[in-house]
Amino acid sequence: MDKTKLSVVIFILSESIFFIFLIAAYVFFHGRHLQGMDAHAFLDVPRTGFFTAILLASSVTMMVAMMFFRKEKFRLMSFFTFLTILLGAIFLYGQGSEWWGLIQQDVTISRNLFGATFFTLTGFHGFHVFVGLIMLTIIWGFTLKGNKCLPKENAVDSISLYWHFVDGVWIVVFTVIYLWK
Amino acid sequence: MNEAVLVPEVNESLPSIRSNEGMLAWVASVDHKQIGILYLLTALLFFLVGGLEALLIRIQLFFPNSAFLSPEMFNQIFTMHGTTMIFLVLMPMLFGLATYVVPLMIGARDMAFPRLNAFSFWIFCFGAFMLNFSFVSGGSIGNGAPDAGWFAYAPLTEVPFNIDPGMDYWALGILGLGVSTLTSSLNLIVTILKYRVPGMTMTRLPLFVWMVLITAFLAVFALPSLNASAILLLFDRKLHTMFFLPQLGGDPVLWQHYFWFFGHPEVYILILPAFGVISEVIPTFSRKPIYGYEFVAGSAVAIAFLAFGVWIHHMFTVGLGQGIYFVFAATSMLIAIPTGIKIFNWIATMWQGNIRFTTSMMFATAFIIEFTVGGLSGVAFATIPIDWQLTDSYFVVAHLHYVLFGGTVFALFAAIFYWFPKITGKKLNERLGKWQFWLTVIGFNLTFLIQHFLGIIGMPRRVYTYPDEPLWTPLNQVSSIGAFLLGIMVLMFLVNLIYSLKRGEIAGDNPWDGSSLEWATSSPPPPENFTKVPPIKSRRPLWDINHG
Ligand code: HEM
Ligand SMILES: [Cu+2]
Numbered sequence: 001m002d003k004t005k006l007s008v009v010i011f012i013l014s015e016s017i018f019f020i021f022l023i024a025a026y027v028f029f030h031g032r033h034l035q036g037m038d039a040h041a042f043l044d045v046p047r048t049g050f051f052t053a054i055l056l057a058s059s060v061t062m063m064v065a066m067m068f069f070r071k072e073k074f075r076l077m078s079f080f081t082f083l084t085i086l087l088g089a090i091f092l093y094g095q096g097s098e099w100w101g102l103i104q105q106d107v108t109i110s111r112n113l114f115g116a117t118f119f120t121l122t123g124f125h126g127f128h129v130f131v132g133l134i135m136l137t138i139i140w141g142f143t144l145k146g147n148k149c150l151p152k153e154n155a156v157d158s159i160s161l162y163w164h165f166v167d168g169v170w171i172v173v174f175t176v177i178y179l180w181k
Numbered sequence: 182m183n184e185a186v187l188v189p190e191v192n193e194s195l196p197s198i199r200s201n202e203g204m205l206a207w208v209a210s211v212d213h214k215q216i217g218i219l220y221l222l223t224a225l226l227f228f229l230v231g232g233l234e235a236l237l238i239r240i241q242l243f244f245p246n247s248a249f250l251s252p253e254m255f256n257q258i259f260t261m262h263g264t265t266m267i268f269l270v271l272m273p274m275l276f277g278l279a280t281y282v283v284p285l286m287i288g289a290r291d292m293a294f295p296r297l298n299a300f301s302f303w304i305f306c307f308g309a310f311m312l313n314f315s316f317v318s319g320g321s322i323g324n325g326a327p328d329a330g331w332f333a334y335a336p337l338t339e340v341p342f343n344i345d346p347g348m349d350y351w352a353l354g355i356l357g358l359g360v361s362t363l364t365s366s367l368n369l370i371v372t373i374l375k376y377r378v379p380g381m382t383m384t385r386l387p388l389f390v391w392m393v394l395i396t397a398f399l400a401v402f403a404l405p406s407l408n409a410s411a412i413l414l415l416f417d418r419k420l421h422t423m424f425f426l427p428q429l430g431g432d433p434v435l436w437q438h439y440f441w442f443f444g445h446p447e448v449y450i451l452i453l454p455a456f457g458v459i460s461e462v463i464p465t466f467s468r469k470p471i472y473g474y475e476f477v478a479g480s481a482v483a484i485a486f487l488a489f490g491v492w493i494h495h496m497f498t499v500g501l502g503q504g505i506y507f508v509f510a511a512t513s514m515l516i517a518i519p520t521g522i523k524i525f526n527w528i529a530t531m532w533q534g535n536i537r538f539t540t541s542m543m544f545a546t547a548f549i550i551e552f553t554v555g556g557l558s559g560v561a562f563a564t565i566p567i568d569w570q571l572t573d574s575y576f577v578v579a580h581l582h583y584v585l586f587g588g589t590v591f592a593l594f595a596a597i598f599y600w601f602p603k604i605t606g607k608k609l610n611e612r613l614g615k616w617q618f619w620l621t622v623i624g625f626n627l628t629f630l631i632q633h634f635l636g637i638i639g640m641p642r643r644v645y646t647y648p649d650e651p652l653w654t655p656l657n658q659v660s661s662i663g664a665f666l667l668g669i670m671v672l673m674f675l676v677n678l679i680y681s682l683k684r685g686e687i688a689g690d691n692p693w694d695g696s697s698l699e700w701a702t703s704s705p706p707p708p709e710n711f712t713k714v715p716p717i718k719s720r721r722p723l724w725d726i727n728h729g
């Protein structure tokens with residue numbers, strides 16, 4: 001493994017621990033059946049399920065983009081990178097509108113323990129998605145300029161690794177918050 | 182030296198050390214040696230600050246019922262003393278030393294990510310500034326430094342109990358320091374795994390580098406929990422969440438779990454590099470290879486794993502249940518085994534060695550003794566009933582100072598006397614050094630040995646004053662006198678630093694007849710570290726060359 005990828009793998013390990021602690025806080029309070037910890041009173045599971053599918057699809061398009069990158073088909077890579085960004089952005093829109101809806105119902109971060117754990121966890125995840133989008137946009141910008149400017153494979157690979165990680169975290173978050181009664 | 186291996190090439194050109202450009206060359210530097218020196222100097226500055234705070238504490242406790250410091254002030258001072266010494270002195274000293282020495286020891290030209298290296302240092306400075314800015318940030322008694330102890334137990338840290346801004350600065354500062362440690366650890370791991378000169382296999386790696394590698398992994402897994410704690414505390418205080426607020430359903434015990442999940446690995450982050458220093462210094466001055474290289478490295482790996490399974494020994498009085506406590510008492514005792522193994526390795530290395538008692542070696546030898554005392558009080562604490570009796574007393578203060586001062590600080594002095602010639606080209610004055618050594622040993626034991634007894638006779642830690650009970654006053658006074666001896670010691674050390682920089686004996690490339698690669702280049706090393714690296718055919722490449 002080269003140094004760029006190695007550093008991203010270690011970074012991801014470290015970030016996983018960070019998310020484990022945020023998830024643990026949710027699980028800890030949820031498991032105690034505290035008042036206000038009933039997520040399903042507030043959340044629209046099918047709707048978020050749809051946006052979850054979108055985010056997972058973005059992992060697939062990322063993989064396809066990487067495949068074309070390796071085959072040196074940069075036009076197609078460019079297209080699939082763009083698709084990944086689009087899907088990621090749709091996911092963020094889904095999350096933003098969900099937050100807006102909750103805040104309208106006066107479910108905020110300071111309302112109760114559900115609000116505190118929910119907004120903290122999904123907020124940090126959303127922030128990671130956002131950072132991933134910035135990095136993908138940079139890659140996409142390079143692909144538009146043709147193959148001369150493209151970063152090395154390990155750099156693109158590292159970003160795609162990070163993107164899959166962010167998706168993976170969401171699967172856990174979705175399961176714990178939305179599917180766990 | 183005819184065979185030579187080239188240094189693995191860094192692709193991008195590195196800015197050179199341009200001494201003629203003055204301060205800017207330092208601020209803009211991405212050279213690991215300059216950044217290492219910046220770390221060490223910053224840590225030295227905070228060592229003076231933290232030391233001054235310690236002296237204030239000891240002045241206040243010199244007399245019973247003293248009113249030298251107000252209770253509020255006292256809380257701020259001991260909190261800042263602990264936070265400063267751990268996060269702004271020991272951490273940057275150890276990481277700064279690693280940043281300076283590790284690339285040299287593995288024959289590399291720089292760290293894997295030189296810019297990230299500079300980032301780690303400057304974000305560290307930002308965190309350090311945040312923490313100390315709190316002193317002038319206002320607040321109900323005029324200065325609002327954090328005042329809830331270095332482990333900042335909730336709910337004392339929460340707004341209803343602590344309205345001053347100190348804890349906000351604490352959380353922000355800790356976050357900056359946490360990010361710094363993380364990025365620096367990541368950098369060190371990649372450097373050690375990827376930038377070794379050909380021939381430098383993992384089993385030929387100097388033990389200091391091994392210990393830094395393990396420490397860095399510990400940090401990668403432990404620091405996120407500190408960062409998460411700091412963020413949740415900040416949210417509680419600023420966004421009005423209630424993670425640790427019991428009256429709104431939150432749970433202060435959660436803070437304890439989060440903090441100590443970081444906190445116990447942290448104490449090993451602070452001691453493993455010290456083990457590494459001792460494992461370099463003792464063989465060099467005993468003129469023998471380390472006894473049981475594999476055991477030193479292997480036991481440290483064992484320590485690293487165990488370190489994540491003992492945190493509840495800091496929570497023996499919370500009431501989590503007997504079953505849990507038995508398990509954690511057992512793992513805590515278990516961790517004494519790999520620690521003990523190393524003690525035997527060092528003693529066996531010295532055994533029948535041709536020992537030269539330089540100042541560095543004297544500190545290393547004293548380290549073994551003082552650290553063992555701290556280890557023994559640790560095992561005592563792992564015995565639950567003893568902990569119930571002694572927790573939150575001065576016995577804890579004695580324990581932690583035996584491991585962190587008698588351990589880490591002694592090792593750091595050994596390291597500085599050992600590597601100062603490499604860093605500056607001049608030797609530190611040995612005569613002043615020996616005076617300093619004896620003053621340290623006497624001052625340290627006067628200050629802290631006594632505190633074991635103070636703890637046993639019932640003096641709680643963190644009280645701003647005490648009644649005039651039998652024995653309490655004289656014991657406290659002995660402790661304070663010891664602290665002032667340590668103060669004189671630090672001044673002496675400063676004088677030595679400045680004097681030796683100007684007038685010190687010229688060191689030459691390899692003043693101690695060391696056997697690892699950093700001694701193969703000039704003192705101080707050139708910007709590119711090496712033009713040629715000697716061939717690595719054993720664990721002691723330089724010894725092979727100099728002694729056939
Ligand atoms: C030999 C193995 C060790 C064992 C079994 C052990 C055990 C313990 C226990 C049970 C406590 C909690 C005491 C209490 O608050 O009631 C404690 C505190 C502490 N230990 Fe150790 N310890 C060991 C080694 C070390 C080492 C090597 C270090 C650091 C280099 C260290 C640093 C500390 C610190 C800083 C505290 C105080 C935390 C506080 O402020 O409350 N210990 N130790
Ligand atoms: Cu511990």
